[in-house]
Amino acid sequence: MRRRLALLRNHDAHGRKLARARIMGARYPYYLLADSPEGQLKEAEVTRSVPSSQPTRGNIRQGFVYERVPHVTLKSIANNAEIDVIWETWQGKLEPLRAALNAALKQDWADWQIPREALDDKVPKWSDKARTLHADWWAGRIAHQREIDASIAAKAESEYLYDRPYEDRKRVRVAGPFTVDSLSPHRTLAFAIDDGPIDGRVDGVRQSKAEYEAKADFASLMLENLKPAGVQQAHKADRIVFTSLVGWPGEYVYAEGRYLEGEKERRAAVFIGPECGTVSRPDLVAAAREAADAGFEVLVACAFNYEAHAAEFEKLGRVPVLEARMNPELHMAGELKNAGAGNLFVVFGEPDIRIEPVVAGSAGGPVPVVRVRVKGVDVFRPQTGEIESGGTDSIALWMIDTEYDEESFFVRQAYFLGAADPYKALKTTLEAEIDAEAWATLNSDVSRPFAKPRTGRIAVKVINHLGDEVMKVFGVA
Numbered sequence: 352m353r354r355r356l357a358l359l360r361n362h363d364a365h366g367r368k369l370a371r372a373r374i375m376g377a378r379y380p381y382y383l384l385a386d387s388p389e390g391q392l393k394e395a396e397v398t399r400s401v402p403s404s405q406p407t408r409g410n411i412r413q414g415f416v417y418e419r420v421p422h423v424t425l426k427s428i429a430n431n432a433e434i435d436v437i438w439e440t441w442q443g444k445l446e447p448l449r450a451a452l453n454a455a456l457k458q459d460w461a462d463w464q465i466p467r468e469a470l471d472d473k474v475p476k477w478s479d480k481a482r483t484l485h486a487d488w489w490a491g492r493i494a495h496q497r498e499i500d501a502s503i504a505a506k507a508e509s510e511y512l513y514d515r516p517y518e519d520r521k522r523v524r525v526a527g528p529f530t531v532d533s534l535s536p537h538r539t540l541a542f543a544i545d546d547g548p549i550d551g552r553v554d555g556v557r558q559s560k561a562e563y564e565a566k567a568d569f570a571s572l573m574l575e576n577l578k579p580a581g582v583q584q585a586h587k588a589d590r591i592v593f594t595s596l597v598g599w600p601g602e603y604v605y606a607e608g609r610y611l612e613g614e615k616e617r618r619a620a621v622f623i624g625p626e627c628g629t630v631s632r633p634d635l636v637a638a639a640r641e642a643a644d645a646g647f648e649v650l651v652a653c654a655f656n657y658e659a660h661a662a663e664f665e666k667l668g669r670v671p672v673l674e675a676r677m678n679p680e681l682h683m684a685g686e687l688k689n690a691g692a693g694n695l696f697v698v699f700g701e702p703d704i705r706i707e708p709v710v711a712g713s714a715g716g717p718v719p720v721v722r723v724r725v726k727g728v729d730v731f732r733p734q735t736g737e738i739e740s741g742g743t744d745s746i747a748l749w750m751i752d753t754e755y756d757e758e759s760f761f762v763r764q765a766y767f768l769g770a771a772d773p774y775k776a777l778k779t780t781l782e783a784e785i786d787a788e789a790w791a792t793l794n795s796d797v798s799r800p801f802a803k804p805r806t807g808r809i810a811v812k813v814i815n816h817l818g819d820e821v822m823k824v825f826g827v828a
Contacts, residue, residue: 374526381522386413393517399433399505415516419509427507434499441495448488455481465489570605570623573653573681574598577608577621582651582675591651591673596621601645603638608651620647624654624677632661635674639667653677702749702813702821703727709800721827723798725749725768728813728821743768743796748814753801755810755824764798803827 383390386407393416395402453460469477582591593608606621620642624630642650653675665672703726727742751764804827812822
């Protein structure tokens with residue numbers, strides 16, 4: 352059973368990687384926005400009206416320009432004054448052709464009497480001139496009718512086909528990165544029929560007995576795996592191996608662990624993050640404060656994900672905080688047998704970043720700006736169980752938020768590195784020649800200069816080729 356679940360887990364991980372590669376390497380159609388100059392022109396073309404002169408902002412909430420199905424009625428035809436204009440315009444072109452054709456064939460045909468095909472068996476014989484006049488007249492007659500039909504369809508009441516927006520074939524849309532650094536801070540209260548809050552709430556939120564027991568069971572499972580696995584730090588020799596790990600009756604501290612640092616025994620508080628969610632900075636601060644009050648020497652925080660602002664929290668008073676990232680395999684801790692092997696709890700290092708001052712001149716004098724140089728990132732090697740400091744070849748993507756607001760990470764600059772050409776697949780997908788000079792500006796380990804942030808902080812996120820990411824917040828004075 353364990354082997355079967357492991358195979359399913361590996362197959363699922365491979366499928367996710369394959370799906371991500373296909374999404375990032377595919378082309379997608381670009382549809383005309385209704386709130387765009389191109390969309391206004393297309394809407395005017397479809398409705399046979401004057402283009403709108405309203406300013407556009409490219410707001411997708413206003414939808415696209417859609418195909419439509421007309422509902423033609425006798426009323427819509429009778430009230431369509433454009434038909435008369437089209438008729439008069441084309442009659443000025445068709446009447447001279449009809450008169451010339453009648454003169455060439457010595458006939459007196461009306462519009463409805465002109466045959467669809469040339470009559471070779473009639474006398475007089477059709478000359479080349481007569482054949483040309485006949486073909487021109489019928490081409491104009493067909494175009495005339497098509498224009499009237501288009502006018503009737505455009506002026507009639509129509510039903511929008513929302514699943515068929517018009518495509519802009521001059522543009523190509525590709526997938527871009529999408530990251531989420533934290534969950535929503537909002538919570539929902541549960542109310543009964545009488546509009547009163549339901550009993551059994553925890554911290555203002557309803558939490559049933561089953562939910563509470565599930566949370567407790569998750570923490571117990573994590574502790575069962577933490578004791579034999581320990582916590583892997585940057586170097587294999589610095590691995591934390593617990594000699595004892597027992598439960599602790601705290602609000603944030605789940606267990607008391609003891610381990611040897613040389614010949615001295617250390618007492619550590621263990622905090623377990625949620626099974627589905629991220630750990631915020633206030634949670635770490637509260638856990639560290641509780642650990643300090645109980646006399647612990649270190650706080651070991653274990654979680655699947657940490658929010659952006661929690662990455663810079665390293666110490667509270669005399670209590671250092673170790674942020675260990677739990678292996679996603681622990682989501683299956685209840686189904687997989689605990690073997691005590693593998694690196695299930697790993698403390699990653701930080702990206703090797705250097706902030707360089709740059710002086711840019713302007714009309715008002717020198718303007719202080721800075722730039723960021725990335726030198727490498729720590730890479731976890733599962734074959735050896737160690738974390739090695741790699742160079743820029745181990746970096747797939749690194750991004751900068753030059754105005755970090757301490758709440759969310761906004762990508763303002765992004766660069767792609769790596770030993771191979773990072774744009775080869777994209778060039779193949781786009782089927783177009785890309786400006787090599789423009790691509791070179793994105794394949795760099797040095798950022799473009801930018802003004803010092805008003806917030807006083809920047810955030811740098813580095814992602815390696817295995818998908819592991821590390822983010823660090825820096826103060827810029």
